[in-house]
Amino acid sequence: MNNLLKGKKGIIFGALNDKSIAWKVAEKAYEQGAEFVLTNVPVSLRFGNLHELAEKTGSQIIAADATSVKDLENLFDKTLEIFGGKIDFVLHSIGMSLNVRKGRTYDNLNYEYYQKTIDISALSFHKMLQVAKKKDAINEWGSVVALSYIAAQRTLYGYNDMADAKSILESIARSFGYIYGREKKIRINTISQSPTMTTAGSGVKGIGALIDFTERMSPLGNATADECADYTITLFSDLTRKVTMQNLYHDGGFSSMGMSLRAMHQYNKSFDEPEDIEQPENLD
Amino acid sequence: MNNLLKGKKGIIFGALNDKSIAWKVAEKAYEQGAEFVLTNVPVSLRFGNLHELAEKTGSQIIAADATSVKDLENLFDKTLEIFGGKIDFVLHSIGMSLNVRKGRTYDNLNYEYYQKTIDISALSFHKMLQVAKKKDAINEWGSVVALSYIAAQRTLYGYNDMADAKSILESIARSFGYIYGREKKIRINTISQSPTMTTAGSGVKGIGALIDFTERMSPLGNATADECADYTITLFSDLTRKVTMQNLYHDGGFSSMGMSLRAMHQYNKSFDEPEDIEQPENLD
């Protein structure tokens, strides 16, 4: 590999199993020479098989509930101890909505669930940044990445209060990115990833048809979890030091598409008498 | 006037005194033929002079804490009773951050305050929409407007967790706008207003210099509270029926500016030996 992260240390939040984007990031970061601590909530540690990943990458696992400032303080303390010094990168890949899980639609939200959605999926990001900054835990020119989704900009049926959570996640990246950049030269960005068939993603209703649509809309097709991990590596590397406070689409072009020929062709089949929308010789 | 709101009924949240944008909206809506209920939290009713406005516009005041679903239910019930039927427009002009008030910086947030900032400044908007929809309180082609600020897109020092709150406010406008549009033809938008010297705004540190800067950056100058009210009237009128899920900048052009000659000219004066940046004959 390219040793892009040689000598760098980090913390990776949110790996559950080998479908997780965070899992792929850990594998790629390891290949690129990084060392890191893996962390997740205790219940995920039980249900997933994070220990395999830890073994494979020579990493330690530290359980932490990312909504608990106390857990985060412990996580950062222990991590600094393990590495005998500061870290260089952090990945935040955390999201959950009880409203989605319990089938509450967006016009019938339970507001306690809502506050939890925000706390788990967005505020946890602020908490980890605030704890890291107070402990001065990240080296200058360090890099922090959180995973987001285009629902922060455009409404998708069924994505529910997770859309609001992603909006606030991206806002935190900007707001904290300003302060952490100004004072410690640390950059903070979000990656807006294609819909991905992770364990979390596969629970969303109708996601199969949506993924078919985005695949046909995106000129390069949907981005996979593996490709997302590759991209994340570039953002952790020293080659992207002046990119900060950005939401970066990693989606095969989907975000810049209004309508593709392939998607329209498929859509058109839904009618009994499809309109003649294409001529293969004259594509554009 | 133009009778743009003749026969329309509504609810106006957030008028405190004659500097408030909501106050101006009430005055203009009245001039345009609308009837409405005024509402604010009990403490604001004591400190402001909303009764003057109520008298002047022939309106009733109903106290409500917009974070309380119960209060909102009562408010909508009574409003429908007063008008003997559904309403046509709602203005949301509510925002408050205890972190700002108590001088907690964004890298030293109190998370209970943060949840309150979100609850008061953003979630209140969802609550009012959810209550309105459950009670089927708004006529088809009704219009809902909330006031936002460019901090939702770009970080301004000192705006603190209100930036996150405005992000989520705009996300709620989109997410609920989809559902309310689809089912009831009701539109929901936010107006992103110039910084304004309201009672709330004047508490922000250094706002004087910021307002000077935005005034010089904006080709038309900052938008006043009065002008914001005019713009809001167009969004409540039947002439904007197909505008929804939008964040609409009302700021004299500020949001589309990178640098104006006037602002740069002033900035340049800050140096002991200013660079020669302009020639009056050759402006652009």
Next chain:
Amino acid sequence: MNNLLKGKKGIIFGALNDKSIAWKVAEKAYEQGAEFVLTNVPVSLRFGNLHELAEKTGSQIIAADATSVKDLENLFDKTLEIFGGKIDFVLHSIGMSLNVRKGRTYDNLNYEYYQKTIDISALSFHKMLQVAKKKDAINEWGSVVALSYIAAQRTLYGYNDMADAKSILESIARSFGYIYGREKKIRINTISQSPTMTTAGSGVKGIGALIDFTERMSPLGNATADECADYTITLFSDLTRKVTMQNLYHDGGFSSMGMSLRAMHQYNKSFDEPEDIEQPENLD
């Protein structure tokens, strides 16, 4: 009506027949008390029936090729003469691509045609603004609107070099909006309108299926030409004085949608064994 444009004078470019958005704008502006000059290229004057509209609205027609500075100078001179003074609003509704007409795809452009697309569809806007400003033809707080399309932000198959033209049109609105605002308090905006079945629009291949898709994606449905005219009136009125340099979506919410249930439901029918994507009781 509301007399929103009482006493205001203007120029309306681009009306061809009663399907044209510019035609509808003329009708509505007339109803709101405005007087205006109608203009189009000589060939369109022959093929359309603009004289009917002129009669109905008591307007004069002045032929002008909007790519000709000389024609534009004549147009403004005569208009100022007709009204005995300056005007208050201008509508630009002009677009044409020879590459589209001649079936040249975007990866096989004829560059002479391309320069013409830009000249007709975008640069004409700059020319009319530059001529107007040099002649000081527009009153303070006047308003200029051009019609755009979301292809300026997101690629749609088949829209071809018109996407580039709309991008530059919106850039001109910003760049000239800064100068005209700063010096004469004149505002310049673009309206990004739903795909519309005008005579121009109906020539685009596959537009029927696209319009079906956008209709189902937009919570309020596509915006019609009539509704676009209503919206344009608000932008010409004095109620929107501080809105400038903006691209304003008038599209029933389409621009803020990622995926609607209705569109996905239809899309899903295109498969032999559709996925179960919805439950009517549990929509969102």
Next chain:
Amino acid sequence: MNNLLKGKKGIIFGALNDKSIAWKVAEKAYEQGAEFVLTNVPVSLRFGNLHELAEKTGSQIIAADATSVKDLENLFDKTLEIFGGKIDFVLHSIGMSLNVRKGRTYDNLNYEYYQKTIDISALSFHKMLQVAKKKDAINEWGSVVALSYIAAQRTLYGYNDMADAKSILESIARSFGYIYGREKKIRINTISQSPTMTTAGSGVKGIGALIDFTERMSPLGNATADECADYTITLFSDLTRKVTMQNLYHDGGFSSMGMSLRAMHQYNKSFDEPEDIEQPENLD
């Protein structure tokens, strides 16, 4: 180095001297294992010292006017010949405005110059893409990058018709990115770089004060040409395969800033009696 471009071949447009971003990209690409052809217009070859760069990186120089399809065809033919096969990356770093050079302001444009600005600074990008595609000159998963500037989104006094050119450049990246992605898996992006003191940039009036302002506004400071080259390498590498049709800000955070404390502090000094806008203990 990291061998990120090992085995990759490319073409680099626009290097003039060692201040040029394209020059830095060539140096970094060479360090990362790439081979490439350098190209520029004949006149630039005379005034610059491109031969030094060619020697240092073992590259050949092929003169080409990027507005000439014929020159571009020759360039691609010779390049494919030199490498005995297809290439993997292209950098477009070309821009020039005669209106700027001749001191024509944006409200007094010469339209022949304007067409040249567009032809040189934007249409050249389409021409190179169209020639490349017709010759099938780029391998699958190849990467094309053009350099842009935030003037495409926000107006800066004095940037003049280059703002329109950058808008259309970014539109071309999207429009062609869709087709080239769909058919050949080739990605096309623009980098929106901080204002940079290149030979081209240093000619812009008042650029010193602007660069001071953006330096203070950007939490990480302005991005240098060197850092831009690093970032470009990541976009040419295989780690960013699903990023396409994007405009990527490389600007130390400037694009996401509304106002920084440092910039406001400096601005504030411009007044005789500065407002007290900061307390060092309470920064944010």
